[in-house]
Amino acid sequence: MSGYSTSSSALVIGIEPGRPRVGAAAERELGSGVEVLPEIVETRARQRPWWLHPAFVVSIILTFLTGAGALAFWIVSMVTDDSVKVSNLTIGAEAGNVTLRWDGPDAPYSLYQVSADGAVSDLTQLVRGTTASIFSAAGLFDDGSCFVVRPAVRTGEVSLDAATLQSQNGAGVCVSDAR
Amino acid sequence: MLVGVGLGVGVVALVLTGCAADVEPPAPPAGVDLRSADPADGNGLWLRSGADVTAIVAEAVRAGGGVHVRGSITETVQPDPETEPEPGRTITLDFHGTAAAYTASVTAGDVAIEVVVSTDGTRLRGNAAFARENPGRDAGAVVCTTGLDSALAEWSPLLDPAALVSTLLPGAGVGATAPTADGDTIDVVAGEEGSVVGVLVVERFGAPLPRSYVAADGTGEAEFTFTGWGDPVDLEAAAEQLPCPAS
Numbered sequence: 001m002s003g004y005s006t007s008s009s010a011l012v013i014g015i016e017p018g019r020p021r022v023g024a025a026a027e028r029e030l031g032s033g034v035e036v037l038p039e040i041v042e043t044r045a046r047q048r049p050w051w052l053h054p055a056f057v058v059s060i061i062l063t064f065l066t067g068a069g070a071l072a073f074w075i076v077s078m079v080t081d082d083s084v085k086v087s088n089l090t091i092g093a094e095a096g097n098v099t100l101r102w103d104g105p106d107a108p109y110s111l112y113q114v115s116a117d118g119a120v121s122d123l124t125q126l127v128r129g130t131t132a133s134i135f136s137a138a139g140l141f142d143d144g145s146c147f148v149v150r151p152a153v154r155t156g157e158v159s160l161d162a163a164t165l166q167s168q169n170g171a172g173v174c175v176s177d178a179r
Numbered sequence: 180m181l182v183g184v185g186l187g188v189g190v191v192a193l194v195l196t197g198c199a200a201d202v203e204p205p206a207p208p209a210g211v212d213l214r215s216a217d218p219a220d221g222n223g224l225w226l227r228s229g230a231d232v233t234a235i236v237a238e239a240v241r242a243g244g245g246v247h248v249r250g251s252i253t254e255t256v257q258p259d260p261e262t263e264p265e266p267g268r269t270i271t272l273d274f275h276g277t278a279a280a281y282t283a284s285v286t287a288g289d290v291a292i293e294v295v296v297s298t299d300g301t302r303l304r305g306n307a308a309f310a311r312e313n314p315g316r317d318a319g320a321v322v323c324t325t326g327l328d329s330a331l332a333e334w335s336p337l338l339d340p341a342a343l344v345s346t347l348l349p350g351a352g353v354g355a356t357a358p359t360a361d362g363d364t365i366d367v368v369a370g371e372e373g374s375v376v377g378v379l380v381v382e383r384f385g386a387p388l389p390r391s392y393v394a395a396d397g398t399g400e401a402e403f404t405f406t407g408w409g410d411p412v413d414l415e416a417a418a419e420q421l422p423c424p425a426s
Contacts, residue, residue, distance in 0.1 A: 096382075122204065137235050
């Protein structure tokens with residue numbers, strides 16, 4: 001043990017003290033010198049267009065939702081508008097034609113002819129305000145016909161049934177009532 | 180993502196408005212343009228055309244009650260192509276009442292009849308020519324029948340105003356002309372475009388009851404007047420003129 005560390009200079013470990021390098025041969029580099037992995041290039045952060053900005057998208061969505069909600073509310077309030085109501089529907093003869101008169105606000109109304117066999121025809125084109133004159137000799141109705149007047153916003157089935165008419169704010173009258 | 184948002188908005192709108200599948204809305208009457216028509220102009224007969232006009236007028240006649248129809252139909256004969264056409268036989272009609280109860284006198288050529296039809300039955304008197312054509316009838320004798328006399332069948336449609344009007348306005352070439360500014364009649368024209376055969380003048384306001392009819396073409400000419408719509412007819416007085424023979 002005593003000859004190991006001090007007596008011989010042939011056995012040298014480390015060239016310099018504190019540097020445990022074996023041998024003094026040519027230093028080998030770590031790695032083969034071939035690039036295996038791709039170079040990592042720093043990419044520039046892409047500028048987002050203004051219309052894809054999250055704040056803008058959210059804002060547009062909210063705008064559409066608000067508009068749709070307002071539209072829906074408007075339609076619902078129109079459909080369920082109880083202020084337009086047909087009342088006091090009367091049938092009479094004027095200038096040889098059948099004239100219907102009714103009470104109601106200034107609103108569009110629709111007029112239907114229901115014949116005795118249940119067939120319905122749309123005579124809305126003859127409505128003028130809250131009156132309608134129906135040509136007597138154009139084959140638009142016969143003695144068994146009835147007429148239904150209701151607000152034009154109603155789109156349900158045309159019926160002379162009293163409950164249906166009431167639920168549609170409409171009214172009905174028959175040609176036979178004029179006699 | 181925007182598409183999804185749009186769909187979502189649409190669905191929300193549908194739900195909110197409650198747009199369930201509605202019933203099919205009724206359609207306006209076919210073949211009639213009501214938008215530009217003004218009911219103050221009259222009864223609207225001119226909105227229709229063809230057989231519809233004939234049917235509407237005939238229906239009005241049927242519902243119009245009693246009427247006094249006078250008229251004649253004269254045929255034009257041309258025995259020789261060299262000669263001028265000349266009037267041939269004539270049918271004349273004098274009719275009071277409705278199709279079911281009436282008094283009428285009709286002549287056709289040299290045949291002449293007088294007839295009263297009521298709910299009691301038929302009284303018919305024909306002249307000598309009528310007796311010749313109808314074996315079993317005596318000239319000048321009144322024949323009383325319960326129900327309708329079979330000898331009247333050959334005189335239809337003269338003895339039914341509605342059928343007469345339908346006969347005068349045949350086919351699809353019938354049209355009613357729109358009324359002019361004043362005047363209270365509508366012309367119902369029979370015949371194809373450019374070759375008008377007959378004109379039936381009907382009321383412009385109310386039921387389109389005929390007033391007169393004039394027609395002429397190569398085969399003859401006809402004219403009828405319709406008056407006294409709805410007037411009562413004194414069938415009893417007419418029946419007294421044709422007393423039934425004592426049995």
